[in-house]
Amino acid sequence: MGAGRTGGRWIEQWDPEDEVFWKQTGEKTARRNLIYSVLSEHIGFSIWSVWSVMVLFMGPQYGIDPAGKFFLIATATLVGAFVRIPYTFAVARFGGRNWTVFSALLLLVPTAAAFAVMEPGTSYGTFLLVAALTGVGGGNFASSMTNINAFFPLRKKGWALGLNAGGGNIGVPVVQLVGLLVIGTAGAAHPRILLGAYIPLVLVAAVLAAVKMDNLAPVKNDTGAVKESVRQAHTWIMAFLYIGTFGSFIGYSFAFGLVLQTQFGRTPLQAASLTFIGPLLGSLIRPVGGWLADRFGGARITLGTFAAMAVATGVVILASVRESLPVFLVGFIALFILSGLGNGSTYKMIPGIFQNQALARGMAGEAADAYGRRLSGASMGMIGAVGALGGLGINLVFREAFLSSGSGTGAFVTFLGFYAVCCLVTWAVYLRRPAPSRVVASNTEAEPQLSTV
Structure with a gap:
């Protein structure tokens, strides 16, 4: 056994593209691993986003x-x-099952730490440190997607990855619903009830992963592909667009309740009763974005999504200026739904982009497919990590807006400008038609501009 081949169940031979193997044993094994991977990722998202709920419990007595x-x-x-970057490579190094168990148990650290310090009188620096610890939950998405990607054949990856991502994303509204339940029953003075409820759930996820999941020996880290993907302009272009979709989803998910409290004077219970709606709808609709991209082309759906997000942001700006909560909710929830659609369509673009690039270089058939799989797999971890930074940007922009004016209007104007740039980039790179002699024909994605990159 090689490095890392200890303490877990290893499958030495795995060929999901072999239809006989897939029907006899592969599909059953892959689905089982998918179920428990979704559970662990779901809990990870909940812990990552738990501070979007904790801040609702932090009344004036906290002095923040x-x-x-x-x-x-x-x-x-x-x-x-x-x-997300080291988590992407951990699956190949330690095994998908082993890393899922470890990463799930690691969630006990931020959860227990928050349980210990969540009370008035705790220093702001301590809260910052504990909030930073919850970031490990964000890494679970990257390792889970890498692991599940290896289990399924190419023809099933879209469905499997969409289900895996959507099931994980739903961890955000679920923890917000639990927060609503706690505030509605025990009151805003009891945040430890929510945190205490998640400690046994983390243990359950880790135990089920240990008992039910497998490691795939054929999965290896391809450092050459990683280096090549970093040099690819499309990796960074798609990372930028993913900032606009997933960055919006996670940033708004974290900030929504706090904006309602700060700008519209909602109580913790009132804010919590509304906060979960947008993340829930955005999570559920993510697979629809992938399906629409399959049918109409990822770039077209992504462009349409960004254009619609700009319109929805305009509605939010109008509502913010007029202090109309109903209109604000309509526009903000629309942003969640559209960001969910965009999450599905942008991720669906990535394999088609690199396969078209292979065709532009004269490859064909299995060689082009293999190149596309290799580069898209290597780039997804980087794209996911950079995209998540969009959530950081959104919350920092909100912070500055409320510091300077006491309103989020300035932040939404900034977001409107960003979505306009995303529209321009999507059109210019993936939809603007170059000279006919430079067009690459491909039925995987309507992206003729790819041949020029």
Whole structure:
């Protein structure tokens, strides 16, 4: 057994593209691993986003102003973005099952720490440190997606990855619903009830992963592919666009309740009763974005999504200026739904981009498919990490807006400008038609501009 091949169940041979193998044993094994991977990732997202709920419990007795609260949740977002990079490579190094068990147990650290310090009188520096610890939950997405990607054949990856991502994303509204339940029953003075409820759930996720999941021996870290993907302009272009989709989703998820409290004077219970709706709808609709991208082209759906997000942001700006909560809710929830659609369409673009690039270089058939799989797999971890930084940006912009004016209007104007830039980049790189002689024909994605990169 090689390095890392201890303490877990290893499958030495795995070929999901072999239809006989897939029907006889592969599909059953892959689905089982998918179920428990989703559970662990779901809990990870809940712990990562728990400070979006904790700040609702932090009344005047905590002595922290809205800007300080935005910085708390921004800290959790920042750490969650950066740990996605090592988590991406951990699966191949230690095994998907082994790493899922370890990463689940690691969630006990921030949960127990928050349980210990969550009371008035705790220093702001201590809260910052504990919020940073919750960032490890953000890494679970990267390792889970890498692991599940290896289990499924190419024809099933879209469905499997969409289900895996959506099931994980739902951890955000679920922890917010639990927070609503606690505030509605025990009151805003009892945040430890929520934290205490998650400690046994973390243990259950780790035990089930240990008993039910497997490690795939054929999964290896391809350092050459990683280096090549870093040099690819498309990796960074797609990372930028993912900032606009996933960065918006996670940033708004963390900030929504705090904006309702700060700008519209909602009580903790009132804010909690509304906070979960947007993240829930955005999570559920993510697979629809992938399906629409399959049918109409990822770039077209992504462009349409960004254009619609700009319109929704305009509605939010109008509502913010007029202090209309109903209109604000309509616009903000629309942003969640659209960011969920965009999450699905942008991720779906990535394999098509690199496969088209292979075709532009004269590859064909299996060689082009293999190149696309290799580069898209290597780039996804980086794209996911950079995209999550969008959540940091959103919360820092909100912090500055409330510090300077006491309103989030300036922040939304900034976001509107950013979505306009995303529209321009998507159109210019992936939809603008070059000269006919430079067009690459491909039925995987309507992206003729790819041949020029």
